[in-house]
Amino acid sequence: MHTMQPIIAQNLSKTYKLGKKGHTRTAVDSLNIEVPEGVIFGFLGPNGAGKTTTIKMILDFVRPTRGSVTVYGKPTDDPNTRRMIGYLPEQPYFHKFLKPIEVLSMHAGLAGVDKRDSKKRAMACLERAGIAEYAEVPISKLSKGLTQRVGLAQAIIGDPKLLILDEPTSGLDPIGRRHVRDLLLELRNDGKTIFLSSHLLSEIENVCDIVAVMKSGTLVALGAPDAVRNNNSQIVVQTIAIDDETRDRLKFIGVCVERNRDNTLLKIDPRNIYEVMRAMEELNLPITKIETQRESLEEAFLRLAA
Ligand SMILES: Nc1ncnc2c1ncn2[C@@H]1O[C@H](COP(=O)(O)OP(=O)(O)OP(=O)(O)O)[C@@H](O)[C@H]1O
Ligand SMILES: [Mg+2]
Secondary structure (H helix, E strand, O other), X not given: OHHXXXXXXXXXXXXEEEOOOOEEEEEEEEEEEEEOOOOEEEEEOOOOOXXXXXXXXXXXXXXOOEEEEEEOOEEOOOHHHHXXXXXXXXXXXXXXXXXXXXXXXXXXXXXXXXXXXXHHHHHHHHHHOOOHHXXXXXXXXXXXXXXXXXXXXXXXXXXXXXXXXXXXXXXXXXXXHHHHHHHHHHHHHOOOEXXXXXXXXXXXXXXXXXXXXXXXXXXXXXXXXXXXXXXXXXXXXXXXXXXXXXXXXXXXXXXXXXXXXXXXXXXXXXHHHHXXXXXXXXXXXXXXXXXXXXXXXXXXXXXXXX
């Protein structure tokens, strides 16, 4: 049913007041999105794009200036909606002297898990988050990534229908990211809906069913990753190392320039190829390799967020 979608935002907007002089900043501007049941929804965008502000409005931590957002058809301040949501904040914070198992058992209690089962449930969630071996280590002694995983375990402890994860992989190493990726797929297979924000795309690319790309508070792309990626393949030409001036000239004609230690990759829209080849000839740049490539989500992100 349409109104039972996990999240529907309509013209959702937030303008923050800055200082006393009447200065304002629009963090989110007329956002319209619908998150269907049972999908992994990637909410992407560079720093300051408005991802966390949107998440805070979904959780009723921040009130919209305009527009509205509903969770399973109910306003965000409905006490019943909160119980359906598991939330991982951008910077999870826990009492330093507590151990993960204690934090988790406490949250299990808050989520209504029977006291006799809370420790078992806590341990299971720590295991799912890949930190079972740290269950008894005080939080103050955990690294950033391990603390983030405690946050992840905490988010799933109440077995919520909807998970809202603000940058779930930002502090994690490649193994941790892979682990979280697998966990997200597992949760989705269990029928959960996952709304996650990120600016790290390589891991996200393969798990999201839908992505929304934000730029300065505005939605600039929405759809399946395949639809958001530019499906026209691009031509990648390798040449020698170049100086700033040459880079600027190439950028000016729409080339995406990637400088490496001893070569340069030029990513070219096939429609521009003649112009770029002429410029390369003029600049005396040899072609050392040439291939075609499909745009990755990361490249789409750079293109859309630029
Ligand atoms: N409490 C606040 N008061 C004033 N401005 C704020 C406040 N919170 C966020 N902003 C501003 O709103 C804009 C969006 O911030 P937000 O935290 O939503 O971005 P984000 O997409 O989560 O970024 P990041 O990737 O860095 O976490 C930024 O310009 C930010 O400085
Ligand atoms: Mg943020």
